[in-house]
Amino acid sequence: MSAPLPPIPQRLERIAPYTPIEPYEVLSERLGFAPDELTKMDANENPYGVSPKTRKALAELSYPHIYPDPESRALRQALSDFTGVPVPYLMAGSGADELLDLILRAYLEPGEKVAICPPTFGMYSFDTLVNTGQVVEIPRNADFSLDQPALLQTVKTEQPKVLFVTRPNNPDGGMPSAEEMQAMLDLPLLVVVDEAYIEFTTDGGRLGEKLSLIREVEKRSNLVVLRTFSKWAGLAGLRVGYGAFPQWLITALWKIKQPYNVNVAGTQAALASLTDLDWLAGNAAQLREERKRLFNTLQGISYLSPFPSETNFILCRVSGRSAAELKNSLAQKGVLVRYYTSKGLSDCIRVSVGRPQDTDRLIKALEELP
Ligand SMILES: Cc1ncc(COP(=O)(O)O)c(C=O)c1O
Incomplete structure (x- = not known):
């Protein structure tokens, strides 16, 4: 037995324990979709990939x-x-x-x-x-x-x-x-x-x-x-x-x-x-264009209120149903969006802007929900 060591400093008590995000492969296995069958709209990554x-x-x-x-x-x-x-x-x-x-x-x-x-x-x-x-x-x-x-x-x-x-x-x-x-x-x-x-x-x-x-x-x-x-x-x-x-x-x-x-x-x-840069700027322009379509789509859903965005994602307030349940239901259909438990955001989801086919898949998933 070694002598007891001084404990971890108190200040670290104020930091919430680390909650690792689920790796893409693990998530895809849990949801029953191959990774490339998932529509990933949860982490603001670039769906067009590298140049x-x-x-x-x-x-x-x-x-x-x-x-x-x-x-x-x-x-x-x-x-x-x-x-x-x-x-x-x-x-x-x-x-x-x-x-x-x-x-x-x-x-x-x-x-x-x-x-x-x-x-x-x-x-x-x-x-x-x-x-x-x-x-x-x-x-x-x-x-x-x-x-x-x-x-x-x-x-x-x-x-x-x-x-x-x-x-x-x-x-x-x-x-x-x-x-x-x-x-x-x-x-x-x-x-x-x-x-x-x-x-x-x-x-x-x-x-x-x-x-x-x-x-x-x-x-x-x-x-x-x-x-x-x-x-x-x-x-x-x-x-x-x-x-x-x-x-x-x-x-x-x-x-x-x-x-x-x-x-x-x-x-x-x-x-x-x-x-x-031409290739990458072309994709940024496409994402800006698709943002408009995604915004209109989200605005057309009775329980969603999207906020105007200057980024490659759109935050939506969810009213009349649970945002957590909405996130889970979309995940069951292979569409991943971000949900937060933090103050002021627990009635919101955040949707990353994707390619036109990603928006199409989101629309279909939303239409199929009860
Ligand atoms: C506002 C903001 N700053 C910084 C980062 C992190 O960027 P990086 O991937 O370069 O660490 C993110 C990633 O989501 C972000 O949203």
Whole structure:
């Protein structure tokens, strides 16, 4: 018998235990459908998959046995060409998720506060708690718009060090207005703008370039912009994200990041994606088009009220029946949508935008329900 060791720190008690998502194969077996018979509209993945050049690059991967470049030099140069942001401001990560965590690991002292506007992406509060911070919530209005007066007041009284702004927001798909964004940037804190879905915005141009704030990072010392290849480029499974950071922050991030955070396959896939922009932008345009049809379809169902979305998903309020039961009934028919148990969302489902045949399958499944 060894001597008893000190316990796990108390602060971890505040973090809900990890609930793993069911892997695709396990789910397909449980529901009795082959994986390619499932219509996956639950995780905002890109139904068109990776670009042809990316598929080829992955098949011909030359150096999987060699460690990747810790500075992701080739990828950062290509990202600089793509975004117009100078290389020294850019860092790549194992998904935007890694960069979210890295920012808080570098910048938070124990007990310091991080402001979020729920409902929003769950990793902000998770990473805050893991990194010994305190979450300050400024709940959104019933229509999921930001409660701007409460936000400004809370920043004054609680003095958070960081504010996360999701632009457009997950799970409702709405965008903060330019005025709201400016007011947030004028606050005395680090504003982390998460643009995971900017490529799908209606007025963003081909791939979000007209609306992205990424080029503002050079001009401001309190702005970080995060982007990802997971959605528009279909690389969710390869984990490639990137961000633009002010110089004082990126210096600290370089010190603490794991050396080989972006792997060789992810790097090559992202590089190839950046040479196949026409193909990928074409799919983003198709998804924007299909979003309109999906919205009209959902609006036509008596018990669903969809929220207008600037992303590749649509949130719907479910009235007169249980959203959980609706999610389960659709799953039995091989159509997967997202359901949340969290506050303010338990009467909602979120449906990712798919190809026309995915919308057709959803329509059929909805029609067959009692
Ligand atoms: C708002 C938001 N940010 C970041 C991410 C994570 O992106 P990545 O796959 O690059 O880690 C997601 C994924 O769902 C998201 O919805």
